[in-house]
Structures are given as C-alpha cells and as structure tokens.
Amino acid sequence: MSVNYEQSAADEQFARAHKAVSLSDDEESESNGEGLSERTQEPPPPTSSLAQEFYEEPGGKGGGGEDETQEEGAAGGAANTHVVATHYNELKEAGRKDRQKSKIFFMRNFNNWIKSQLINEYMAQIKQQKRVGDALRVLDMCCGKGGDLLKWEKASISHLICTDIAEVSIEQCQRRYQDILRRAENSKFSNKFTAEFFACDSTLVRLRERYKDPSLQLNLVSCQFAFHYCFESLAQADCMMRNAAECLKPGGFFIATIPDAYEIIRRLKAAGPETRRFGNDVYSIEFDCETDPLPLFGAKYQFHLEGVVDCPEFLVHFPTLVKLGRKYGLQLIRRSTFSEYYKETLPKGRQLLQRMSGLETVQAQRYGSDEQFSHIRNFPATQRGRPLGTLSKSEWEAATLYLVCAFKKCKNSWDANGRPVFEFDD
Numbered sequence: 001m002s003v004n005y006e007q008s009a010a011d012e013q014f015a016r017a018h019k020a021v022s023l024s025d026d027e028e029s030e031s032n033g034e035g036l037s038e039r040t041q042e043p044p045p046p047t048s049s050l051a052q053e054f055y056e057e058p059g060g061k062g063g064g065g066e067d068e069t070q071e072e073g074a075a076g077g078a079a080n081t082h083v084v085a086t087h088y089n090e091l092k093e094a095g096r097k098d099r100q101k102s103k104i105f106f107m108r109n110f111n112n113w114i115k116s117q118l119i120n121e122y123m124a125q126i127k128q129q130k131r132v133g134d135a136l137r138v139l140d141m142c143c144g145k146g147g148d149l150l151k152w153e154k155a156s157i158s159h160l161i162c163t164d165i166a167e168v169s170i171e172q173c174q175r176r177y178q179d180i181l182r183r184a185e186n187s188k189f190s191n192k193f194t195a196e197f198f199a200c201d202s203t204l205v206r207l208r209e210r211y212k213d214p215s216l217q218l219n220l221v222s223c224q225f226a227f228h229y230c231f232e233s234l235a236q237a238d239c240m241m242r243n244a245a246e247c248l249k250p251g252g253f254f255i256a257t258i259p260d261a262y263e264i265i266r267r268l269k270a271a272g273p274e275t276r277r278f279g280n281d282v283y284s285i286e287f288d289c290e291t292d293p294l295p296l297f298g299a300k301y302q303f304h305l306e307g308v309v310d311c312p313e314f315l316v317h318f319p320t321l322v323k324l325g326r327k328y329g330l331q332l333i334r335r336s337t338f339s340e341y342y343k344e345t346l347p348k349g350r351q352l353l354q355r356m357s358g359l360e361t362v363q364a365q366r367y368g369s370d371e372q373f374s375h376i377r378n379f380p381a382t383q384r385g386r387p388l389g390t391l392s393k394s395e396w397e398a399a400t401l402y403l404v405c406a407f408k409k410c411k412n413s414w415d416a417n418g419r420p421v422f423e424f425d426d
C-alpha cells in the first residue's frame with residue numbers, strides 16, 4: 001500500500017489545529033501569512049486524534065479521543081536531550097576491523113553514500129548559482145564525530161560550522177578537522193577550509209548567537225540522521241527549524257535525512273494490534289508513548305541499531321515539518337524515501353557506491369543458502385551464477401526506515417511591522 005504524505009485534507013485540519021499553538025517563543029514575531037500561529041476563538045481539534053489520522057496510511061481508520069487537548073505536545077519539555085547527549089558521548093568509536101565485522105557494515109556505508117549523493121546534489125546547485133570567488137559556507141548541525149568532514153572537503157567549501165549536543169563528539173570532530181588540515185599542507189589537491197566548533201543543544205539554543213560572526217550567511221545547512229530529536233516538543237522543533245533556516249541565503253538549501261514516520265507506523269501496525277515493538281536482528285523500535293492515538297510531538301520510541309544507537313527518538317510528522325519550514329522561509333523541494341533516492345541517483349552515483357563499499361558483493365553459493373539474500377536468487381545475473389552487489393534483508397529493512405528531504409530558502413520582503421514576507425514559488 002502506498003503512503004501519501006501530502007494529504008491535503010489532513011494538512012488543512014492540521015493547520016486549523018495549530019492556529020491555537022504558538023510556534024514561536026516570541027508572540028510578537030509570529031505572523032508570517034501562513035496562519036500557523038494566529039490565535040483563534042475556536043477550540044482546536046484534539047492533537048492526538050489528528051495525529052492518529054496523520055500517521056496512518058491513506059484509507060486508514062484514524063480517529064481518537066475527542067476530549068484530549070492540543071497543548072500536550074507544546075507543553076512537553078526537553079526531558080530527553082540529556083539522555084541522547086549521554087548516549088552519544090559514551091559511544092565508543094569502533095576501529096576499522098571491528099567496523100568491518102559489524103552486521104551493519106555495508107548499511108552504514110550505504111547510508112554514507114546517500115549522504116554524499118544528497119550533499120553533492122545540492123552543492124552542485126549552489127555552485128551553479130554562485131559567482132567566482134564567492135565564499136561557500138556550510139552549517140553541519142548535529143555533526144557527530146565529523147563523519148561528513150571529508151564530504152565538505154571534497155565539496156570545496158570555504159567555511160564550516162560544526163555543532164552537536166555531545167561534547168566528546170565535537171572534540172573528536174575538531175581533531176579530525178585538524179588531521180585534514182595537516183594532510184592538506186602536504187597535498188596540492190586538498191582543499192583547505194576554515195571551521196568553527198561548539199557543543200550545544202540545537203533544539204534549545206539559538207545557534208547564530210554562538211557563531212564567530214552572527215551576521216554570516218550560509219549556503220547550505222545539513223542535518224543528517226538527527227533532526228527527529230527535536231520532535232520531542234513543538235518548542236524544540238520550532239527552535240531547531242529556526243536554526244536551520246535563519247542564516248541561510250535566499251537560494252540556499254537545508255538538507256536532512258530523517259526516519260520516515262509513516263513507514264514506522266506501517267511496520268508497527270503490520271506487527272500486530274497489541275504490539276508496541278518491531279524490528280529484526282539489526283534494529284528495533286519500541287514505542288514508549290501512547291500509540292493509539294499518537295501525539296504530534298513527543299511520539300517517543302526507543303531506537304536500537306546494532307552497536308551504534310540505543311536511545312529515545314521521536315516521530316517526525318512530515319506536514320508539521322513542512323509547516324515549520326515555511327514559517328522560516330523554507331520551501332520543501334524534495335521528499336524521497338531512501339529506496340526512491342537510491343534508485344534515482346544510482347545512475348550517477350554507481351562508481352561512488354562501489355568505492356564506498358555501499359553494497360555487499362554476494363557470491364552464488366551464499367545467496368543460494370542464506371535467507372538474508374534470498375531476494376536476489378531470481379535476478380537474471382544471479383541465475384547465471386554471477387556475484388551480485390546488495391544489502392542483506394535486515395540491513396535493507398533498517399536503511400529503508402529513512403527518507404531524505406531538502407528545502408530551499410526563499411527570498412523575502414518586509415511588511416509594515418518589519419516582519420518577513422516570504423516569496424514561495426509554489
């Protein structure tokens with residue numbers, strides 16, 4: 001069954017419900033013509049009942065308790081960020097040998113390839129727009145240990161801002177950057193770029209106030225495998241979106257990889273009516289919150305991924321993400337599941353995928369006997385006994401929990417009260 005995120009009827013209902021919720025910490029600066037944050041006399045429909053409809057596949061039954069209130073999401077605090085920070089601070093970086101032995105070695109490479117494809121796609125567009133000599137500035141929000149530093153180097157950027165809630169990760173990221181600089185000293189081909197690093201919670205802190213130059217303009221903001229942490233509450237999601245958007249130049253992009261809430265709910269339902277947990281031998285998801293009905297914010301689950309993640313995460317309700325983006329001048333230009341993005345970008349990215357070992361080469365004797373590779377048994381190449389590049393079933397199930405999305409920062413004029421009026425072109 002297909003899942004449609006652009007449910008316009010549901011979307012309208014959502015917009016009406018959110019007229020009663022402030023999407024800003026500053027009541028004065030809310031109105032942007034989107035009608036998102038106006039106060040209304042009407043009592044809002046219950047959040048949870050709305051969420052139930054939104055998270056379901058089209059044609060699903062929806063509905064829920066009529067007497068619950070809209071406030072629960074926004075009122076929820078940032079109770080989990082310290083748990084997340086501690087988890088990532090304590091995460092030991094595995095050596096190369098251990099990584100190669102991991103059950104998700106190829107999936108991690110595959111995910112890394114998806115990030116490369118996404119970064120390359122939007123950097124290419126930025127480079128087309130820019131004039132020779134213009135600086136190329138990037139914010140890597142929730143950068144972790146700096147897994148994307150080499151991608152930024154290859155993209156020939158001029159300045160990078162790296163920030164993450166986990167101090168230990170930021171320190172490691174900074175050390176990796178110093179290594180890149182040292183290598184660049186001895187190489188004609190490396191690209192040197194300046195960088196700044198700081199640890200902070202992007203869901204609670206206004207990042208621009210921490211930049212060396214708070215007036216700086218960014219070309220690209222990237223938030224990989226992390227934006228979902230802000231969906232703990234409306235206030236946090238609003239803060240994170242403002243951080244993503246406010247320093248972007250018009251024409252700049254915000255790109256992200258996030259879990260696909262509809263896919264998660266589809267799998268939860270497929271697991272059985274009373275079930276709160278599903279997964280396989282490499283990942284599991286267990287809901288900590290009420291699942292029937294689901295809240296719009298704070299839809300919390302425990303995510304476990306073999307050896308690398310074990311902490312609370314939150315469903316990202318996609319229409320809400322889009323609305324929040326528009327509040328800050330970001331227009332959605334791409335939403336693709338990993339599976340779709342893989343198919344779309346493979347023709348251009350095949351060589352890179354090979355170089356990054358994003359697929360496992362499986363020999364004939366193995367796919368004949370191993371259930372993890374039974375899906376390729378009937379491929380023409382494998383029928384002729386040839387080796388084939390693929391991911392194990394378990395890894396593919398984990399990888400296809402995610403989607404990529406991209407937003408474009410729109411130009412704005414100013415209204416009589418000095419508020420931005422964004423010029424969306426859709």
Ligand SMILES: C[S@@+](CC[C@H](N)C(=O)[O-])C[C@H]1O[C@@H](n2cnc3c(N)ncnc32)[C@H](O)[C@@H]1O
Pocket residue numbers: 081084085088141142143144145147148163164165166169200201202203223224225226229
């Ligand atoms: C799965 S890791 C991804 C790291 C990196 N973006 C990558 O793709 O390799 C998620 C990262 O988000 C960071 N994070 C989680 N919540 C955060 C928050 N509220 N503010 C800033 N960083 C956060 C974690 O510390 C962790 O480094």
